[in-house]
Amino acid sequence: MNAPAVEVSSLTVKYGRIRALDGLSASFAPGSITGLLGRNGSGKSTLLATIAGFRRPNAGNALVDGKSAFEADDVMAQLCLIREGGDVLTSSSVRDNLRLARTLRTGWDGALAERLVGAFGLPLRKTVDALSRGQRSALSAIIGLATRTPLTIFDEVYLGMDAPSRQLFYDELLAEQIRSPRTVIISSHFLEEAEPLLENVVILHQGRLLLQGGLDELGDMGARVIGPSERVREFTDGRRILSEQELGGVLARSVYGEITMEDRERAAAGGLQLERLRVQDLYTGLTGDAQVRA
Amino acid sequence: MTPQPVAFEQVLRSLLFTLLRTVAWVVSILLVLGTGAWFLARAIPLGATFSLWFHVFPQALGWVLFGMAIYFTTECLSAYVAMGVSRARFVRAAALALGATSLGLGVLALLTFQVEAWLYGIAGWEHAVSLTRSIAANGWLVGVYTVLLTLTLGMSGLLVGWSYVRFPPLPATSLLVITVLVPGWLIIGLLQDPDVLSPLGLGSWHVAVRVLAALALNGLMFLAAAGLVPALQLRSRVP
Numbered sequence: 001m002n003a004p005a006v007e008v009s010s011l012t013v014k015y016g017r018i019r020a021l022d023g024l025s026a027s028f029a030p031g032s033i034t035g036l037l038g039r040n041g042s043g044k045s046t047l048l049a050t051i052a053g054f055r056r057p058n059a060g061n062a063l064v065d066g067k068s069a070f071e072a073d074d075v076m077a078q079l080c081l082i083r084e085g086g087d088v089l090t091s092s093s094v095r096d097n098l099r100l101a102r103t104l105r106t107g108w109d110g111a112l113a114e115r116l117v118g119a120f121g122l123p124l125r126k127t128v129d130a131l132s133r134g135q136r137s138a139l140s141a142i143i144g145l146a147t148r149t150p151l152t153i154f155d156e157v158y159l160g161m162d163a164p165s166r167q168l169f170y171d172e173l174l175a176e177q178i179r180s181p182r183t184v185i186i187s188s189h190f191l192e193e194a195e196p197l198l199e200n201v202v203i204l205h206q207g208r209l210l211l212q213g214g215l216d217e218l219g220d221m222g223a224r225v226i227g228p229s230e231r232v233r234e235f236t237d238g239r240r241i242l243s244e245q246e247l248g249g250v251l252a253r254s255v256y257g258e259i260t261m262e263d264r265e266r267a268a269a270g271g272l273q274l275e276r277l278r279v280q281d282l283y284t285g286l287t288g289d290a291q292v293r294a
Numbered sequence: 295m296t297p298q299p300v301a302f303e304q305v306l307r308s309l310l311f312t313l314l315r316t317v318a319w320v321v322s323i324l325l326v327l328g329t330g331a332w333f334l335a336r337a338i339p340l341g342a343t344f345s346l347w348f349h350v351f352p353q354a355l356g357w358v359l360f361g362m363a364i365y366f367t368t369e370c371l372s373a374y375v376a377m378g379v380s381r382a383r384f385v386r387a388a389a390l391a392l393g394a395t396s397l398g399l400g401v402l403a404l405l406t407f408q409v410e411a412w413l414y415g416i417a418g419w420e421h422a423v424s425l426t427r428s429i430a431a432n433g434w435l436v437g438v439y440t441v442l443l444t445l446t447l448g449m450s451g452l453l454v455g456w457s458y459v460r461f462p463p464l465p466a467t468s469l470l471v472i473t474v475l476v477p478g479w480l481i482i483g484l485l486q487d488p489d490v491l492s493p494l495g496l497g498s499w500h501v502a503v504r505v506l507a508a509l510a511l512n513g514l515m516f517l518a519a520a521g522l523v524p525a526l527q528l529r530s531r532v533p
Contacts, residue, residue: 002296045530054375054528071524073299076378083530087376089369097373103308104377107297149297149378155530 003031003150003183004078006051010060013046020046022207023060028185033177033197036187037283038204044187045083047204048155051185052081064151077106079151082144084159086136088128094139095124105147112176113146119168133160141169145176153185166190170197191280201279205287219276222256227272235272242277242285254281297378305379305387309370313362313395320358321402324351328406332413344422347403347410352440355399359392359448367455372528385452385523389516392448400441407436439485442508446481449515450474456522477515484508 006028013021021043028034038044049055051062053069053076061068069075081087088097098117102108117124120138128136137160144152158166174197177184188194201218203210211218222242225232229251240256254277267274328347335342366388374384414421453473457466484504 049528049530054372056525056527071380071382073378073380073383076375076380077297077299080378081376083376087372087528087530089373091369100308100373101377103304104300104374104379105297106300147297147377 003181004065005030006062006064006151006183006185007066008047008051008060008062011047011050011057011062012059013043013050013055014058019207021050021057024204024207024209025060026202026209026212028183028202029200030183031181032199033173033184033186034200034202035191035194035198035279036185036202036204037191037279037287038187038210039287041206042204042287043207044204045155048081048153048185048187049083052076052079052153054081054083078149079153080105080144080147080149081153082140082155082157084137084156086128086140086157088136088139088143090128093125093127094122094131097128097139097143098124101143101147105149107148109146109148112148113142116142116145116172119172120165134162134165137161138165138169145172148176148180149182151183151185153187155187156189157186158188158190166193170194173197191283195279198279201283203283203287210286211282215279218279218282221258221282222254222277223259224252224254224275224277224281225267225272226250226252226275227267227270231270231272235267235270240285243281254278254285256282256285300377300379302383302387305374305383306390309366309387309391310394312370313359313391316362317355317358317395317399320355324354325406328410332417336417341417342414342419344420345407345410345414347407348436351403351406352399352436352443355403355440356444356447359395359444360451360454363388363392363448363451364455364458367452367523368458371455371459371523371526375528381524381526382520385520388452389449389519392452393445396441396445396448399444400437403440404434404437438505442485442505442512443481445512446477446508446515449512449519450477452519452523453515456519456526459526459528460522477511480511481508484511 008024008026011021011024012019024043024047036044036048046055047062050057051064051069053071056070064075064079067075069079089100092100094117098113101113102110120135120142122135122138122142123131128139131139137158140157141154141161144154144157158169161169170193173184176182186194186197195215198215200212200214202212211221225236227235227250229246229249232251232253236253236255242254242256244251244253246252256277259274264274328350331346334340370388371381371384375381411421450473454470457469457473460466461469484507
């Protein structure tokens with residue numbers, strides 16, 4: 001199984017007059033887990049639906065190993081998009097939905113699906129309509145994992161799941177990735193939880209690419225400075241501040257921008273601690289205008 | 295192993311299974327109700343002068359196929375696309391499943407119509423398609439009538455389903471004039487003419503032309519569905 005690369009170039013998707021994606025270009029590395037981040041309405045779901053062939057772009061391309069998925073059976077067989085709505089038969093039972101997946105997916109791993117149904121505690125006889133939101137998300141997650149497609153896309157799939165279920169999903173995804181690496185794209189709002197899984201991150205803002213890179217690379221785009229409040233303020237003065245927390249005279253500020261060797265020496269001399277920038281801070285700071293201060 | 299596109303037969307089989315499960319359920323109910331009505335009519339005694347089955351079975355099953363075709367496009371389509379089946383293959387499989395079911399229903403209508411004729415004979419009632427017309431000499435036309443009526447409603451259902459996925463509720467409802475009323479009006483015009491079910495039979499050029507026209511109408515509706523459904527943009531249904 002070869003994990004495909006995903007290339008998006010000059011992609012524009014419109015809903016009437018609204019541009020959900022506006023000339024977006026980005027890439028998703030093969031065989032890795034990429035987090036797709038962005039605020040509500042930033043175009044994440046539209047991008048994923050376009051990659052998976054659920055939508056046709058107005059302009060530009062979204063290609064999976066050089067081919068568009070829209071109405072291409074051979075490409076569609078290589079990918080699986082699991083959306084928040086869970087494209088399942090809602091008036092059918094969980095068992096019938098899994099049976100359908102077994103029928104239509106040639107790479108279906110029935111043993112894995114069976115084990116996950118037990119682990120998530122899904123009632124097989126219940127119709128999807130009668131499931132709780134978390135159970136419905138679990139069903140979608142099981143389908144996404146057990147189809148074992150070379151490109152698997154999860155769009156906010158674990159909304160409604162409780163913390164243990166989400167952890168189970170992360171563990172299973174990681175185990176699957178070790179067993180047989182796929183190209184995985186995860187769109188999520190639970191960034192702190194998902195961050196340990198991610199190798200790359202793509203951040204969208206208002207239908208355009210804001211940032212893209214490996215987790216390490218993004219972590220080096222700034223720093224988290226911790227120390228006595230006054231000294232931290234003095235050190236970060238004039239820098240773009242992404243976030244800050246203050247408690248009992250100790251201030252932690254995440255700042256955006258290059259940290260030179262000279263900066264590091266100055267911080268050490270001032271008794272300040274410098275940590276790698278958290279992607280969570282980078283994401284919220286750069287996309288939440290109210291929180292960005294230059 | 296690189297996953298391959300699923301065979302077309304698998305898509306067809308899974309849709310056919312869904313369709314037949316519902317059809318079998320409705321046919322069972324109709325058989326129970328029909329048998330009960332026969333016993334009741336004999337016990338009262340009420341009697342009958344024309345076939346009730348002919349007036350219930352094709353219409354009831356036609357509307358079942360209509361509803362299932364809407365279910366296919368509004369509910370199943372996005373699930374099948376999510377399972378790697380293209381819209382074009384899905385709509386072909388759906389149309390074929392509806393066509394095969396219509397044929398099966400035509401045969402079933404023919405058989406059950408003969409059973410009804412036998413039951414009417416036991417009771418000493420006249421078995422006609424209406425108060426004024428007899429069909430005894432060409433009972434097999436009931437099968438043809440059932441196939442064409444159920445197929446037309448099935449194809450119409452595909453177009454109705456498409457319109458509700460493609461458009462917001464108001465324009466989609468307005469389109470019912472084109473997706474339901476026009477084909478309904480045409481098929482009634484083609485099939486309800488007294489000559490179609492007259493003892494002249496299909497050998498009459500008049501009847502043959504009408505049957506061919508009904509088939510052509512279904513062919514056109516299939517071509518419309520096959521052209522329109524693959525272009526659908528599938529929105530997410532957030533629960």
